[in-house]
Amino acid sequence: MLGCLGTTAEKYKKGEYVFRQGELLSNIAILVEGQLFIRRDDYWGNSNIINSIELGEMFGEAYITPNSGVLPNNVIAAKDSTVLFFEAKKIITTCPSACRFHAMIVQNLIYAISDKNRKLVQKLSHMSNRSIREKLISYLSEESNKQNSPSIAIPFNRQQLADFLSVDRSAMSNELCKMRDDGLIKFEKNRFTLLM
Numbered sequence: 558m559l560g561c562l563g564t565t566a567e568k569y570k571k572g573e574y575v576f577r578q579g580e581l582l583s584n585i586a587i588l589v590e591g592q593l594f595i596r597r598d599d600y601w602g603n604s605n606i607i608n609s610i611e612l613g614e615m616f617g618e619a620y621i622t623p624n625s626g627v628l629p630n631n632v633i634a635a636k637d638s639t640v641l642f643f644e645a646k647k648i649i650t651t652c653p654s655a656c657r658f659h660a661m662i663v664q665n666l667i668y669a670i671s672d673k674n675r676k677l678v679q680k681l682s683h684m685s686n687r688s689i690r691e692k693l694i695s696y697l698s699e700e701s702n703k704q705n706s707p708s709i710a711i712p713f714n715r716q717q718l719a720d721f722l723s724v725d726r727s728a729m730s731n732e733l734c735k736m737r738d739d740g741l742i743k744f745e746k747n748r749f750t751l752l753m
Contacts, residue, residue, distance in 0.1 A: 561659070563644035569634040576632040582620040584642040585666075588612055591638025592712065596720075597630045606720040608680065609635070609712045615669045621645040635717075683722060689732045692722045697742065697749055707751040714747060 566589070569575055575593060576582065593610040607630055610616050620628050648662060683695040696718075700709045711718065719726040736742050743750040 562647045562662070565642050567640050567642065569638045569640065571634050571636050571638075573634050574631055575634060575638075575640055576617065576628055578628055578631050580628045582617050582625075582628060583645055584617060585615060585621060585645050585648065586617045587615050587641045587643070589639050589641055592635040593638055593640075594633050594635045594717070595630050596633055604720055605723055606713070606717055608676070609721070611712065615666075615673070618645075618666070618670060618673075635712075680721075689722075689724050689729055690736065692724060693729070693732060693736065694741075696722060697751060700749075701751050709749050709751070711747050711749065 567575075569591070575586070578598070588610050589612070592612075593616070595607040595610065595616070597605045597607055599605075610632070616632060617628075619625065648666065679699060683692050683699070686692045686695050697709070697711075700711055701707055704710075713721055715730060716726050719729045722729070733742070733744065737744065740752055742752060
């Protein structure tokens with residue numbers, strides 16, 4: 558199937574751009590090693606992490622249609638990473654043999670897009686909270702539910718978490734300390750324990 562779909566693999570070092578803001582895309586990508594951040598950078602160098610792309614996740618699919626325009630964000634390797642690129646036209650056009658595997662790929666693509674939309678809605682629910690504490694509680698609660706444990710590891714360092722939640726890092730760090738002092742959480746680096 559990889560040959561049928563015009564697949565190529567590329568490696569990226571930490572900090573390298575996979576896609577740059579303003580590019581036109583024709584490929585769907587899947588992360589097979591490492592971690593990527595979808596990041597928006599403004600004119601003055603301020604960054605905002607829109608999302609984290611984890612192993613097995615797809616990206617770029619929202620910008621492959623003819624009228625989707627250019628990519629509004631950068632995609633950057635958060636760790637050394639390997640990405641598979643699939644030619645979008647070859648995915649949505651059935652191969653001459655009309656094999657069942659191609660139909661499974663299209664089905665899985667739809668499921669992946671649906672899953673991605675749910676994650677964006679979840680991020681919007683964090684962002685809709687007014688205070689830093691409410692944003693942190695929303696995000697940490699979701700991660701606890703996802704990992705099925707009160708003790709969790711998140712995919713961000715402090716600056717990345719602040720960028721993800723669109724808050725000031727020092728204000729967020731102060732709020733984390735207040736939450737710890739109030740007996741709501743314990744934390745060390747990117748590991749948190751939610752307390753009752």
